[in-house]
Amino acid sequence: MKGEPDFLQNLRNEIGDGRQWLDRTIVIAYAVLAGLSIVVFTLLADAAFDLYQGLRSAAWWAPLLWTPALTALIVWSVRRWSPGAVGSGVPQVLTALAPETPIASRSRFVSLRLSMVKIVGVSGGLLAGLSIGRQGPSVQIAAGVMLHAKRWLSPKTDISTRELLVAGGAVGIAAAFNTPLGGIVFAIEELSRRLQDRSSGLMLAAIVVGGLVSVSAFGNLSYFGRVRAENLSWWVLIGPALVVSVASGLLGGLMSRLLLASFTGLPDRFCAYRRKRPVTFAAACGLVVAVIAVITQGDAVGIGHQNTHALLAADGGEHHRPLVFTGLKFIASWLSSWAGVPAGMFGPSLSIGAGLGADVAWLFDSPHAPALIALGMCGFLAAVTQTPITAMIIVMEMTDGHSMVLSLITCALLSSLVSRMISRPLYSTMSLLMMRSLRGDTNVAPRSTDLAPLVGSPAPTPPTDR
Structure with missing residues (x-):
């Protein structure tokens, strides 16, 4: 029937396009690297908090001096050298994904450099003894690693920057929780409502591969362990x-x-x-x-x-x-x-x-x-x-x-x-405020000038206690 797919022709196109297969290999390789970055992040964060617990056990009063001092040092360092690493990391990825965000400004929110700073910053916060998580930051870390793949892809590739960011953020969740399915759902529910038809299979494969790296490192168990809950229905409870x-x-x-x-x-x-x-x-x-x-x-x-x-x-x-x-x-x-x-x-x-x-x-x-x-x-x-x-x-x-x-x-x-x-x-609200602040709109929310340090530009009122 006219208009039906030509199997042999499509097969020849797939096999004959070597550059396309190289691009796919690069994406999968970076998915593995993104998963490995979260494994390293997990080990470093756990080691940092273990050191804090050792300090607290040695002297119960030590956190009263240690926690404020190290918290102040982290905030001073991040505000001075890498403001884009502040906060969770999920709003930064959403902002980088937004079509309104200029391409030249994406590095303020997601980059390989920010990923490294994020690893050190969150680990430092846990070393200080703060009540913070590493799963949200994993989204920005893995997205920064995946985005770096763009420089090695063919100029004519169908793989967009948006898809790399979505895949990277989802790999972060999948690897952080050892739940590849959770990463896929997070990509659909939070990061993106759609993926390009031609690349969706490749992006899903990248998410699964990145998640499996964490499973391979820590076993088929989650970071919180497995606990079997009773088989109870909602009506019983x-x-x-x-x-x-x-x-x-x-x-x-x-x-x-x-x-x-x-x-x-x-x-x-x-x-x-x-x-x-x-x-x-x-x-x-x-x-x-x-x-x-x-x-x-x-x-x-x-x-x-x-x-x-x-x-x-x-x-x-x-x-x-x-x-x-x-x-x-x-x-x-x-x-x-x-x-x-x-x-x-x-x-x-x-x-x-x-x-x-x-x-x-x-x-x-x-x-x-x-x-x-x-x-x-x-x-x-x-x-x-x-x-x-x-x-x-x-x-x-x-x-x-x-x-x-x-x-x-x-x-x-x-x-x-x-x-x-x-x-x-x-x-999504934090991301919206970041985008409006990036455009210079000062009437977005009460005290919106406080958003400036989070988008990589100097705050209108610089800190006086550096």
Whole structure:
């Protein structure tokens, strides 16, 4: 029939185009490098936090001096030499993906240099004992590695910069959580609504290959380990599960709103002081986090996976201090981000959600604490990021909770819905503000001049305590 594909001709075109196969090989090779960069990042971040824990164990008062001093040093260094490395990293990738962002400005948000700075900065934050995550920064790190592949591709290639950024960001999530499927869903739900038809298969292959590098390095287990939740339906848990979902949405929405307010800078004395003396403000945030670390014996700082392990191992009971851990971890995570260090929220969100699930299990005296903890992890992550499908996939694979898939997705959707009533989407809103600041629009949000350090240009009010 006329118009049908010519199999033999298409086969000859595929085999005969050597440059096309070379481009594909380059993309896959860089996907492997991106996965390896996250493996190195994981090992370095874990080693940094282990050193901090050793320091805290040797002298309980040491964090009161160490954390503020190192936090101030990190903020001063990043603001001076690499402002684009501040924050999570997901908004930077979204900004680089935006068609409105000039090609020449993309290096302010994503580059190989920023990837290296991000690795050092986040590891430094964990060495300081802050409550930060590494999964969000992994998105910017892997995207920077993948973007570097562009210089080796053919000028006539069908592989666009956008696709490399999407694939790199997804590789970051896939490798950070050991969940290749989670990386694919994140690419679709958060980073891109579409991929070019001719290259989508190659990009998906790159995501899977990058994720498998992490699986090969650490085994077929997630960073948080595997915990088998009971085969319970939503109806068995409907009372406590509904409370977990709504509470996750409220707290997650509040966290998102606080982070946005911290990012834009409100007309209050704290934000005014932060604009005037950012390094001193960072030291003050570090001091409060250090006090929290002393109170909780280090449980409420770091990424939080150790406390989540302990909660699940103890069925949310003997290890958990009801309501105390969740509140202090929430405050420590917010202040760590507000300080202005390179910091992610994926890991702390999972830890806060786990504490919230354990709190509800304690309040209801429920025998199904592991299931409620898994729902809390899913709900709070979905509420902060407002990406419910990604949150469900990540938690399902982390907890081996395939039997809870309907409960997890219901919780994620409900929590995300509640969060949207409180706060705008966190990452996309930050990206929008970055783009407007890049264009020089000063009427985008209260105190929008505070955005300048995050897009690689000097702040209108330079710090006075360098």
